[in-house]
């Protein structure tokens with residue numbers, strides 16, 4: 001019996017504790033093991049959790065008892081207010097896509113694919129193989145396991161046209177998820193007080209990472225085909241920025257994919273002004289009607305710093321991604337990575353590599369494409385049938401999200417709250433705007449658990465909108 005049995009015992013005992021008074025005696029460990037068909041180790045684990053939560057106490061040789069609710073003595077944290085003063089940047093406690101979801105809630109807010117979309121068998125097998133390998137006890141090189149660096153370099157080389165110099169494995173730096181690579185890229189390529197250009201709307205995590213690095217975000221409007229090259233050129237000129245963060249393929253949140261012409265034009269602008277483009281290719285494994293074609297494949301002068309994650313497609317438990325940069329920028333990034341986290345667990349790197357080298361990985365990606373297509377189409381159809389107020393700004397050819405515009409009169413905060421109360425989590429679009437939102441948007445993710453409930457979820461959004469009498 002694994003962790004989930006211990007969690008189940010904890011949940012049941014917590015419900016029971018709520019109904020009994022302080023001092024009530026818990027059933028014996030043996031009795032609990034019998035009732036739940038669990039091992040003594042699992043029961044002990046559950047009991048330790050309840051002790052840790054302050055709900056029960058164990059008296060040696062006597063048993064376990066429900067703790068009395070002592071009137072909590074408020075702690076005095078005022079000294080911290082003086083010590084901390086104001087935060088350099090106010091970052092929200094937890095962005096909506098990272099919220100935990102309770103059982104039975106319809107989660108349309110998440111950023112990570114549900115378990116049923118992951119190559120679970122391959123991940124489990126890879127983890128146990130990695131656990132038996134030398135990677136379980138060795139420190140890997142700072143830039144990553146050479147074989148994994150080589151895999152990321154080859155993946156980029158596959159989409160590099162003939163005549164453009166491919167990146168070398170040495171240019172690849174393995175990172176513990178690309179969120180942390182964004183921080184390094186912003187710190188390494190720009191630095192405190194400097195401007196950074198970003199598409200608007202764009203990934204909330206990039207906005208936060210830039211804020212945390214003390215950068216000033218300058219928004220550049222982007223539509224289904226990407227930003228307007230002239231507007232981008234003006235933004236570079238006016239702001240003096242030398243860094244542009246962008247998602248040319250299946251952008252989060254809009255799903256937009258820049259046209260090939262637009263990609264060329266933008267790369268020319270970036271070259272002309274002597275700037276870096278941080279290309280976040282987060283959805284490389286989530287093409288549906290099209291494949292991701294990274295700009296990095298067309299750059300052989302080190303302008304594009306390329307970021308690719310495996311945490312969404314392999315497993316959120318295997319936080320492994322890569323940042324690929326050439327020239328002095330690579331040294332800057334590597335230095336920042338070493339200062340921040342030294343190296344990434346070799347165990348996780350080995351497991352990630354094992355998964356992507358299996359023949360089953362390719363077939364998994366093919367199946368995933370079909371599954372995402374079905375899910376996207378079901379969500380789009382549900383919205384079109386049941387949510388006449390919403391404009392589907394763009395049916396994405398890849399990625400995991402649908403971006404909907406709602407009438408200006410909608411109270412977004414209230415909408416999210418009302419849906420939440422009715423058991424449906426959605427994300428307000430506000431978090432994806434680097435400055436004032438240009439309208440009222442919501443983002444619905446079609447990779448969450450139990451797609452068959454999408455229509456029901458959209459029905460709840462509809463009821464919440466109707467409740468606002470807009």
Ligand SMILES: Cc1ncc(COP(=O)(O)O)c(C=O)c1O
Pocket residue numbers: 111176177178179180203205247252280282309310311312320321
């Ligand atoms: C566009 C984009 N970039 C980067 C990330 C970070 O992903 P990870 O840190 O899991 O690699 C995310 C996660 O939601 C994302 O949506």
